[in-house]
Amino acid sequence: MKKSLGTLAGIVLIALSGSALADEQLEIGKKIYERAFGRGCGTCHDIASNPQLTELVKAGQLDRAKFEQVLKEGRGGMPKAIEEIMKNKAVEKAGYGEDQAVDALYEYIKSK
Numbered sequence: 048m049k050k051s052l053g054t055l056a057g058i059v060l061i062a063l064s065g066s067a068l069a070d071e072q073l074e075i076g077k078k079i080y081e082r083a084f085g086r087g088c089g090t091c092h093d094i095a096s097n098p099q100l101t102e103l104v105k106a107g108q109l110d111r112a113k114f115e116q117v118l119k120e121g122r123g124g125m126p127k128a129i130e131e132i133m134k135n136k137a138v139e140k141a142g143y144g145e146d147q148a149v150d151a152l153y154e155y156i157k158s159k
């Protein structure tokens with residue numbers, strides 16, 4: 048009995064830390080989305096004339112690889128964003144690398 052309680056506590060702990068990490072990821076993604084270029088991605092993407100980023104990501108029409116490529120290379124009116132993302136305070140504080148930062152941003156947009 049004692050042992051199974053210990054196991055249960057262990058499982059609960061693992062589940063809790065997993066969800067805390069997921070929360071941290073979404074929180075960082077949100078900060079990037081709201082603060083990139085000082086005005087956030089939404090100034091350009093939550094308006095009708097530009098790609099509806101949130102809808103595209105949610106609908107699975109913009110995969111993670113394409114998303115990353117546009118952030119790294121820019122495209123037309125879309126500025127290169129990766130340096131701006133890496134300068135974000137929340138990203139620096141968490142010690143995220145580029146992959147982790149792009150993941151966080153992508154997951155946040157998916158969850159919006």
Ligand code: HEC
Nearest residue numbers: 083084087088091097098100114117122123124125126128
């Ligand atoms: C100055 C306005 C502006 C800002 C700020 C901006 N974008 Fe964009 N973005 C655009 C425009 C315009 C396009 C369309 C470019 C084209 O296809 O010619 C675009 C395209 C994209 C695409 C490609 C969409 C597709 O359909 O393939 C992605 C991904 C993207 N932006 C992500 C972001 C993210 C993430 C941020 C914040 C870090 C951001 N953008 C900030 C203007 C902006």
